[in-house]
Amino acid sequence: MKMFVEPADVYLYMDIVDFRKSINDLIVVVEQNMELNAFRDALFVFCNKKRDKLKILYWDKTGFALWYKRLEKHRFKWPVDANLQHLNVSEQQLQWLLSGYDVIGHQPLHYNASGL
Template structure:
């Protein structure tokens, strides 16, 4: 199905900055040569430019590549800056990133245990 990113088994974020002029072939080459991962796997690969207001998402759908592009009108993505590194992230971290939050949250509310009432 065209554009169904939920088929992705893993999500990888390309830390640092990527030249946003790269097309599908250029991004697939980065995945293969720089990160030593298979661009033809069912994984989402996320890339961000220096301005951090736009991202590209690369996904192999089995019959071809899907390239998604998102540009923010206000604000920027909280992108990890470690140059040349690729990092696996969870779907929750992906949602945080799309909402403008950092993928590494400092704290969270833990689930409560059942307790007796007074």
């Protein structure tokens, strides 16, 4: 996903979200439920009950932006962990999620000059 920001962090909100919520409502979720500062250099990712839609909220230094993606035939492989309120993932894991892959169990690949 090409964005105008390069976030320091990416957070997945583990509970489902009513997608009638707009920017102001999602800010409340970030600050009250996730107990994080919505103005931080981060992406906050939310999923609906059917797991076929995502919303990504972020502060771009001039205002809040909301990115929305809907899948036509499939569902996102949203991680499930009843013990976590939110999950911090890498940008690569977010790319995998947006591409339909399971982000849990995947780790970014690192190569050195010798290819080992």
